[in-house]
Amino acid sequence: MFIIGVTGGIGCGKSTVAGFASNAGLPVLDADAISREVTAEDGVALPEIREAFGPxxxxPDGAMNRKWIASMAFRDKPALDRLSAIIHRHVLEQMGLRVEAYREQGAKALVLDVPIPVEHGFVDVCDQVWVVWADDAVRIPRLVARGMSEDDAKRRIAMQMT
Incomplete structure (x- = not known):
């Protein structure tokens, strides 16, 4: 099975590129969607998140408190690193299981939509990596349109680069 990795920073357009691949008939695994699954109500990452960051x-409904976590983690690099280690481990495990399922189903190709590739072993499983890039002048308005403040958008972009 030929695996294409699509990567790039927040707001660069990874999902748009992955969407083009999906529209062309290729299956796509979205790491952000899997991240939301593992941190949703009863998600497998929640016990570790609670232990690391408190109640x-x-x-109250049992999901990760995204707003609180984001406000805390994107201001504190060690906290972000701790959170990332927890979530990425579970996302990688789920992606591995799903890649194998596609392989067993006989898929000829698969697209992985993953924001942060290098330090998490992503490039090792890909036959080809497509890097999506956009200037901050494009990214920041995209993130503001998603509901982020301009300062938060700049902070997240800066934190992803370190």
Whole structure:
């Protein structure tokens, strides 16, 4: 099975590129969607997140408190690193299982939509990596349109680059 990795920073257009691949008939695994699954109500990453960040990190309905976690983690590099280590381990495990399922189904190709490739072993499983890039002058308005403040958008872009 030929695996194409699509990567790039937040707001660069990875999902748009992956969408083009999907529209062309290729299956796509979206790491961000899997991340939301592992941190949703009863998600497999929640016990570790609660242990690392305390009860405020979980909402009353049992999901990760995204707003609180983001406000804390994107201001504190060690906290972001701790959160990333927890979530990425579970996302990689789920992606591995799903890649194998596509392989067993006889898929000829697969697209992995992953924001942060190098330090998490992503490039090792890909036959080809497509890097999507956009200037911050494009990215920041995209992130603001998603509901982020301009300062938060700049902070997240800066944190992803370190």
């Amino acid at each position: 405020r990190s979980i909402t």
